[in-house]
Amino acid sequence: MTRDDPLFRAAGQIHRRLNRYTLCQVDAYLCAAGRLMDVQLLTGLAWRRIEKARRHGWHLAAHALRAELSTAVRSLQAEVGRFLAVGDIQARETPPPPTLRSIVEELAQLRAEFEHVEIRAKQRSDGAAARATAAGMVVVARTEAIELEGVALGPFAIGLHVTRLDSRVDSDCFNCVALDPNPASANEEVTHPHVQSNSLCAGDASAAITQALRQGRINDAFCLVRSVLQTYNPHSPYVALDAWSGSPCPDCGRSVGSESLYYCEACGNDYCDDCIGSCDLCDQSACSGCLERDPMSGQRCCPGCRHTCDHCHRVVDADSFDEATGLCPECAPEPDEQEQQKEDDDNDVTDPQLQPLISENNDHEQPQPGSEPQPDAEPDPQPTPMPIALPFEPAPA
Ligand SMILES: [Zn+2]
Ligand SMILES: [Zn+2]
Ligand SMILES: [Zn+2]
Numbered sequence: 030m031t032r033d034d035p036l037f038r039a040a041g042q043i044h045r046r047l048n049r050y051t052l053c054q055v056d057a058y059l060c061a062a063g064r065l066m067d068v069q070l071l072t073g074l075a076w077r078r079i080e081k082a083r084r085h086g087w088h089l090a091a092h093a094l095r096a097e098l099s100t101a102v103r104s105l106q107a108e109v110g111r112f113l114a115v116g117d118i119q120a121r122e123t124p125p126p127p128t129l130r131s132i133v134e135e136l137a138q139l140r141a142e143f144e145h146v147e148i149r150a151k152q153r154s155d156g157a158a159a160r161a162t163a164a165g166m167v168v169v170a171r172t173e174a175i176e177l178e179g180v181a182l183g184p185f186a187i188g189l190h191v192t193r194l195d196s197r198v199d200s201d202c203f204n205c206v207a208l209d210p211n212p213a214s215a216n217e218e219v220t221h222p223h224v225q226s227n228s229l230c231a232g233d234a235s236a237a238i239t240q241a242l243r244q245g246r247i248n249d250a251f252c253l254v255r256s257v258l259q260t261y262n263p264h265s266p267y268v269a270l271d272a273w274s275g276s277p278c279p280d281c282g283r284s285v286g287s288e289s290l291y292y293c294e295a296c297g298n299d300y301c302d303d304c305i306g307s308c309d310l311c312d313q314s315a316c317s318g319c320l321e322r323d324p325m326s327g328q329r330c331c332p333g334c335r336h337t338c339d340h341c342h343r344v345v346d347a348d349s350f351d352e353a354t355g356l357c358p359e360c361a362p363e364p365d366e367q368e369q370q371k372e373d374d375d376n377d378v379t380d381p382q383l384q385p386l387i388s389e390n391n392d393h394e395q396p397q398p399g400s401e402p403q404p405d406a407e408p409d410p411q412p413t414p415m416p417i418a419l420p421f422e423p424a425p426a
């Protein structure tokens with residue numbers, strides 16, 4: 030690989046950024062060490078004050094200062110713990126920063142591992158020849174065509190965006206672009222069960238990808254990304270493979286294969302098994318939007334099997350609805366009540382005055398203002414005792 034090779038320039042850019050990252054990590058180590066030294070100083074100070082008090086024979090003061098020393102020692106102990114923890118993380122996660130030579134070797138290895146590797150750079154706006162400036166540098170490796178569980182997803186271009194290494198060193202530095210996209214029918218942005226809007230959800234592989242990048246194992250990181258693309262994890266897909274070419278349910282939007290869609294006889298659309306139901310009266314399948322429940326009978330009814338009560342305007346299932354009156358069972362007069370009334374009418378022909386009273390028992394008939402029996406007009410066959418009792422009333426007073 031010559032120095033003119035764009036891969037070599039890319040190696041330089043990657044090397045510089047990974048080194049900067051490693052130096053930031055070292056800062057955490059130095060900060061912890063600094064805090065440790067501060068607390069150590071405080072501990073020494075507390076000890077010297079006790080010594081001074083003892084020298085002057087201020088034994089009471091020397092005794093009181095012990096609390097101060099104990100506090101300082103406890104802080105020291107805590108800082109020692111923190112320092113060692115940072116040191117451990119350093120030892121585990123940040124080995125010596127990768128050398129330029131090792132990055133060049135990694136990129137050369139990448140060329141051996143992938144059939145097609147290229148360095149892409151943004152065209153300069155002044156029209157000058159495209160140069161691999163750091164601003165837009167992307168190391169791109171192309172995968173073979175990927176097929177998962179019979180779904181052809183085409184080849185992908187895995188791109189390492191070099192400048193992203195400035196702010197983070199993890200799987201988000203990569204993107205994955207479908208070169209012959211076969212996106213999920215429910216979402217054009219999902220070109221792979223684990224890729225949405227060109228960004229990869231690396232799942233369990235995230236930690237390993239991060240680790241490889243931080244250690245400058247660029248080729249390993251690419252291979253890990255490729256293996257995520259070549260593996261289907263049914264637990265965390267953006268769109269599941271069995272619903273890849275399915276249609277979205279018009280109710281909940283979930284993408285489902287055609288074999289899992291159910292037709293609503295009422296509105297003529299196809300719904301998923303969660304959103305389809307059936308009419309309790311005629312058994313026809315209907316979507317939840319087309320079914321309404323009769324609140325009294327509890328029956329779910331399709332549009333053909335329900336009515337609205339003319340009086341209380343509630344949904345009434347067709348079995349309970351009184352077609353003749355257009356009323357629900359609660360609003361329609363009971364048949365036996367009607368008959369009872371008829372019988373009473375027949376028996377009481379001799380006493381026409383009672384008729385308005387009986388018809389009043391039917392709550393649903395509009396009361397006729399004229400027929401309302403007036404207290405004065407009421408027949409009074411038995412004289413009330415009131416007028417007789419009156420003369421005795423003042424007696425207790
Ligand atoms: Zn649905
Ligand atoms: Zn429907
Ligand atoms: Zn029905």
Ligand SMILES: [Zn+2]
Pocket residue numbers: 338339340341342343356357358359360361
């Ligand atoms: Zn009603």
